[in-house]
Amino acid sequence: MQTTLAKKICIYLAAALLALVIALPVLWLFIMSISSSTHLTTLPLEWWPDSPTLENYRSLLIYAENTPSQSFLYAIRNSIFIALAATGLSICAAIPAAYSFSRMPGPRRKNLLYAVIAIFMLPPVALVLPLYTVMSALGLLNTHFALIIVYCSILLPFATWLLKSNFDTIPGDLDEAPIIDGANRLQAIWYVILPIARPALGAAVMMSVLLAWDEFFYGLLFTNDIRSKTITVAIADLAAGRVADYGLISAAGILAAVPPVILAFFMQKTLVSGLASGSVKG
Amino acid sequence: MISHRKTVTAWLLLTPMIVMILGVSGYPLIKTVYYSMTGAKLVAPELTDNWVWFHNYIRALSSANFREAIWHTTYFAVISVGVEMIIGVMVALLLNEVFVGRTLLRAMLILPLALPTVVNAMMWRLIYNPDFGALNALLVQFGMLDAYRSWLGDPATALDMVIVADVWKNFPLVALIALAALQTVPKDLYEAATLDGAGMWNRFWRITLPAIMGPLSVALVLRTIEAFKVFDIIYVMTRGGPASSTKTVSFYVYQEAFAYMRVGSGASYALIVVLISACLIAGYMYLIRKHGEA
Amino acid sequence: MSSISLSNVTKTFGAANIIKGVDLSIEDGELVVFVGPSGCGKSTLLRLISGLEEITSGQIHLGKKRVDHLSAASRDIAMVFQSYALYPHMTVAENIGFPLKMAGKSKAEIEAKTNEIGTILQLLPLFERTPKQLSGGQRQRVAIGRALARDPQIILLDEPLSNLDAALRVDMRMELARLHRDLKATMIYVTHDQVEAMTMADRIVVLRDGIVEQVGSPLDLYLTPVNQFVAGFIGSPRMNFWDATTNENGDLLLPSGTALSLPRKLTAHQPVTVGVRPEHLVLAADDGTAALQGTVLSVEHLGSDTFVQLHCGFGDPAQVDINVRFAGIVPVRIGERVNLSVASLDNWHIFDAEGIRVEAAQ
Incomplete structure (x- = not known):
């Protein structure tokens, strides 16, 4: 009995420690975001503002020319648009490809799949220079279009792979049946495979959006003003700004984190099982 | 008549993907190889190119700065991934036990994962702030530190502090993968081992670890590949400083090509990075082939 | 169409x-x-x-x-x-x-x-x-x-x-x-x-x-x-097979050494495989005319049928080599020696060394 009690205490201590380690940094970010900048630069540091304020959020979310809100709101808009468009484009190409890899296997197609995965893992520095010079030559730098296209190099292999490993779990009879029933391959995908794989499709869409939302490297290099700067670039700009308004920066960070965090919690189950199957099965 | 209707359909379905991949990855990769043997400049790269063969590579490999960047990257990758693996497995073991609040704790693991990398970097930069940061305040108020320190401004600590930020964001990934693997280990295996007289330590080394080794090794390689690309967190937290002490290879390529506008040598640096990554990716491919068909 | x-x-x-x-x-x-x-x-x-x-x-x-x-x-x-x-x-x-x-x-x-x-x-x-x-x-x-x-x-x-x-x-x-x-x-x-x-x-x-x-x-x-x-695939229990030869008249030589004259004459001195379905075997008197003689290894009574497994001397003595399915209840006991004959001459199936059915010249 003694050992089990000791074990129990250890478990709860470890759990509490883990919870603190995860929560404290984010909690502090949140506290900073509702503090005034003078409060944050008082020494010694106080851990809770005497007058919590939403002023930082207000100055980011209420639009006004030539203020942080302008670049912030534009960045949010750009990021949403680019993430959705790149995801849409990638998923459209990934669905038939994943179907082909999963349902019509062949040795050469298998090697292609491995090549696609390998490309997904290449460091972006391997591709960025030619992409930059081409976009520059075409006058596409600082446009949404450039980033949408470039993000496909990340999202498309990822989505193809995720969908392929999910399609693999659908019994083979289920896509032969529609063929017998008179459907062509695209109809079989549309009417049978996709409805069955809807959870996986949802996961692929959401994780693609997350990937695009999180992207920074290409965003930093291919954009230079509010017309196309993404949220990650805007945050980096803010963080590096000369006027260090920590409260404002924190609020921007919190706001930028809200959409992905909500998405991730919403799809917790699929995320975890996706991670698991991705690492177990490839 | 031998028909290959199915094969044709299979390739037709792949065509949109192949075209896009070739456009956004295949062509750029080849072009990078081409650039790496020229003296191309960022401004009008086609006009100023001149063929230099392997000169860029020779210069890159003989550059002490670049070798230092490779060392920083390796250090960052090995330490951060190593710590992530250890903490991740420990957390997974914890979450595999039954206790009140387990589900909540598991859900909390998502938080660091979902936080955008740049926001994470910014958050830690604020925490480490030399004048008003929470870390300094905390340590001084608890008497563990005499005076405020510039954590990111000191070449001796900067890279380690960046690693802490990276570990905080990424250990949950390892934990979740390990946890999923742990839950596939049959309970009676432990019971049998207990009956056979195996203690906790033995049970971990002889049953638990071998059972989760497959997914864990995949996670290890996957994280290492990611860690080798590290850029965002460095850019936001330190910009490679102080005194280049956190300059990693990706950051080095970025500077060479976009700050100094030397596309040709930048490309050669990039390809050396690719070569190192390729070894890791090959390791990953080996693992997923071993653990089942992709 | x-x-x-x-x-x-x-x-x-x-x-x-x-x-x-x-x-x-x-x-x-x-x-x-x-x-x-x-x-x-x-x-x-x-x-x-x-x-x-x-x-x-x-x-x-x-x-x-x-x-x-x-x-x-x-x-x-x-x-x-x-x-x-x-x-x-x-x-x-x-x-x-x-x-x-x-x-x-x-x-x-x-x-x-x-x-x-x-x-x-x-x-x-x-x-x-x-x-x-x-x-x-x-x-x-x-x-x-x-x-x-x-x-x-x-x-x-x-x-x-x-x-x-x-x-x-x-x-x-x-x-x-x-x-x-x-x-x-x-x-x-x-x-x-x-x-x-x-x-x-x-x-x-x-x-x-x-x-x-x-x-x-x-x-x-x-x-x-x-x-x-x-022959082996269709029918349950499976057809019984054993190796045999023919004599100079083209008759089948049974394990007891007696020759059986089938309606169709076989090639003389030919090694063949003999097949008889379990349901075509019947108990016979011990008068030397039986096709097979064997020791009962096991008996299963189903009421409607009786399944009997025998060893008839082809190979390992502990092994079953002949299955019989008798209609109704048949009182045989384990260890008993029984004599079997084939119900009708049509029930004999003869296969050559390649396993092909022998349709001998009439």
Whole structure:
């Protein structure tokens, strides 16, 4: 009995420690975001503002020319648009490809799949220079279009792979049946495979959006003003700004984190099982 | 008549993907190889190119700065991934036990994962702030530190502090993968081992670890590949400083090509990075082939 | 027309020859069963006919139309899968209506047809359910219903009853036989269960290693198997075999040394394999005329039948080498020596060294 009690205490201590380690940094970010900048630069540091304020959020979310809100709101808009468009484009190409890899296997197609995965893992520095010079030559730098296209190099292999490993779990009879029933391959995908794989499709869409939302490297290099700067670039700009308004920066960070965090919690189950199957099965 | 209707359909379905991949990855990769043997400049790269063969590579490999960047990257990758693996497995073991609040704790693991990398970097930069940061305040108020320190401004600590930020964001990934693997280990295996007289330590080394080794090794390689690309967190937290002490290879390529506008040598640096990554990716491919068909 | 003819059809997967040149013609309205051990290629052959797999060489005609270059969708063939392959996200009605939807039929037409099928198969009360909410037998009927939707000329069934329990299997067997009579469609039915094959088929195709061993009515196969493989595969318990030779007169030499004069004379001094079905052996008097003599190793009383396993002196003495199925209750005991003879001279099956049935010169 003694050992089990000791074990129990250890478990709860470890759990509490883990919870603190995860929560404290984010909690502090949140506290900073509702503090005034003078409060944050008082020494010694106080851990809770005497007058919590939403002023930082207000100055980011209420639009006004030539203020942080302008670049912030534009960045949010750009990021949403680019993430959705790149995801849409990638998923459209990934669905038939994943179907082909999963349902019509062949040795050469298998090697292609491995090549696609390998490309997904290449460091972006391997591709960025030619992409930059081409976009520059075409006058596409600082446009949404450039980033949408470039993000496909990340999202498309990822989505193809995720969908392929999910399609693999659908019994083979289920896509032969529609063929017998008179459907062509695209109809079989549309009417049978996709409805069955809807959870996986949802996961692929959401994780693609997350990937695009999180992207920074290409965003930093291919954009230079509010017309196309993404949220990650805007945050980096803010963080590096000369006027260090920590409260404002924190609020921007919190706001930028809200959409992905909500998405991730919403799809917790699929995320975890996706991670698991991705690492177990490839 | 031998028909290959199915094969044709299979390739037709792949065509949109192949075209896009070739456009956004295949062509750029080849072009990078081409650039790496020229003296191309960022401004009008086609006009100023001149063929230099392997000169860029020779210069890159003989550059002490670049070798230092490779060392920083390796250090960052090995330490951060190593710590992530250890903490991740420990957390997974914890979450595999039954206790009140387990589900909540598991859900909390998502938080660091979902936080955008740049926001994470910014958050830690604020925490480490030399004048008003929470870390300094905390340590001084608890008497563990005499005076405020510039954590990111000191070449001796900067890279380690960046690693802490990276570990905080990424250990949950390892934990979740390990946890999923742990839950596939049959309970009676432990019971049998207990009956056979195996203690906790033995049970971990002889049953638990071998059972989760497959997914864990995949996670290890996957994280290492990611860690080798590290850029965002460095850019936001330190910009490679102080005194280049956190300059990693990706950051080095970025500077060479976009700050100094030397596309040709930048490309050669990039390809050396690719070569190192390729070894890791090959390791990953080996693992997923071993653990089942992709 | 919905006859099917296969000429010299082959299929290879990589280096493996799965179907090694099959010639077969199936009449309009026939119910043909493909039977054989697992891995014999029976399912592959069915998939080649359906168009789900492409043939490597040869020709397939449906009626007068050559179809081997056509896609599965344009062959107008319906198929019932072993797993039923019901679309899990559709209701029963939608499942049955799916082929009609793919054929571009109007909503009203689809509804009329699905209702008609629902009536035939007694599925109407289940129309709004999804496959998950159905029992195994109901799923099976929905799968058949979907196959019937387009009024197909040809229906392929791939081990359709193998996921049902024994009692349900007998019911469904009869229902399928009734459907076949009513619809007069050509059906090909794949099974590894020779009882299903015997009870349902107009003709049975026995396959082994991608080759057709024999095609014939169930009784043809039972009475005159063309080779030792078919003889052993059809019938349960399995046919008894033992090695023997012939004497100079072309008569069969029995283990006791006596010669048996069969209606058909065999080649003199030829090594042969003798086959006798367990149900064709009867107890005989101990007067030296018995075909076989053996020791009883085990007895199973079923009431209607008595199964007896014997050792008759071919090989290892502890091993069973002869199975007997006596009708009714037969009082034999373990360890007892019994004499057996064969009920009729027609019940002797003689195979040559290659396992081919010996049809000796009369």
